Amino acid sequence: xxxxxxxxxxxxxxxxxxxxxxxxxxxxxxxxxxxxxxxxxxxxxxxxxxxxxxxxxxxxxxxxxxxxxxxxxxxxxxxxxxxxxxxxxxxxxxxxxxxxxxxxxxxxxxxxxxxxxxxxxxxxxxxxxxxxxxxxxxxxxxxxxxxxxxxxxxxxxxxxxxxxxxxxxxxxxxxxxxxxxxxxxxxxxxxxxxxxxxxxxxxxxxxxxxxxxxxxxxxxxxxxxxxxxxxxxxxxxxxxxx
Numbered sequence: 384x385x386x387x388x389x390x391x392x393x394x395x396x397x398x399x400x401x402x403x404x405x406x407x408x409x410x411x412x413x414x415x416x417x418x419x420x421x422x423x424x425x426x427x428x429x430x431x432x433x434x435x436x437x438x439x440x441x442x443x444x445x446x447x448x449x450x451x452x453x454x455x456x457x458x459x460x461x462x463x464x465x466x467x468x469x470x471x472x473x474x475x476x477x478x479x480x481x482x483x484x485x486x487x488x489x490x491x492x493x494x495x496x497x498x499x500x501x502x503x504x505x506x507x508x509x510x511x512x513x514x515x516x517x518x519x520x521x522x523x524x525x526x527x528x529x530x531x532x533x534x535x536x537x538x539x540x541x542x543x544x545x546x547x548x549x550x551x552x553x554x555x556x557x558x559x560x561x562x563x564x565x566x567x568x569x570x571x572x573x574x575x576x577x578x579x580x581x582x583x584x585x586x587x588x589x590x591x592x593x594x595x596x597x598x599x600x601x602x603x604x605x606x607x608x609x610x611x612x613x614x615x616x617x618x619x620x621x622x623x624x625x
Contacts, residue, residue, distance in 0.1 A: 478529035486522030544596035555582035
C-alpha cells in the first residue's frame with residue numbers, strides 16, 4: 384500500500400473524530416461562557432461578591448471544556464477501535480441507557496405526582512406532571528435512536544444520531560443552566576460543578592451514536608469482508624486469515 388494511502392487511512396478517521404468532539408464541546412461551551420458572563424454581570428449589578436468556591440463561575444466554561452474533550456475523545460477512540468458489529472451495539476447501548484434513565488425518572492415523577500401529599504397543593508402535583516411528560520417523551524425518543532443505531536442502513540443510523548445528539552444537547556444545556564441557577568452563597572459553585580460533570584458524561588455517551596452514523600468510507604472501515612466477518616477499526620489492524 385502506498386505510504387500516502389496509509390497516512391490518509393489513519394489521519395482521516397482521527398480528523399473526523401476531532402471535528403465531532405470539537406463541535407460537541409463548542410456547541411455547549413460557547414453558550415455556557417455567555418451565560419456565565421451574564422450571571423457575573425447580574426451579581427455585580429446587585430452588589431454581590433462573585434462566587435469562587437470551589438471554582439469561580441467565570442472559569443467553569445473552561446473547566447467544562449477541559450473535562451469534555453478527553454471524555455469525548457476516549458468515547459470516540461473506543462468506538463473506532465471496536466469491531467463494526469460491536470460499534471453498533473455500543474451506540475445502541477449508549478442511547479438505550481439514556482432512554483432507560485430518562486424513562487425511569489419520568490415514570491417515577493409521573494407516579495409521584497398523584498401521591499396524596501401532592502394533592503394537598505394541586506400546583507405541586509401539576510408541576511410534577513408537566514415535568515414528567517417531556518422526560519418520558521425523551522426516554523421514548525432515546526429508545527428510537529437506539530433501535531435506529533442498530534440498523535445496517537446509513538440513513539437510519541443518521542436519524543438515530545440526530546435524535547440522540549439533539550436530545551443530549553438540550554438535556555446537557557438544561558442541566559448546566561439549572562446548576563448555574565442553584566449556585567450561590569449557600570452552596571457555592573458546587574451545583575454547577577456537578578452539573579458540568581453530568582453534562583460531560585451525557586455528551587460523551589452521544590459520541591458512539593454519532594460515530595456509528597458516519598459513512599464507513601470516511602473512517603476507513605469496512606462493514607463486512609468477503610467472508611462475512613467484520614473488520615476492525617483503523618487504529619487496530621489485524622490480519623484476516625484466508
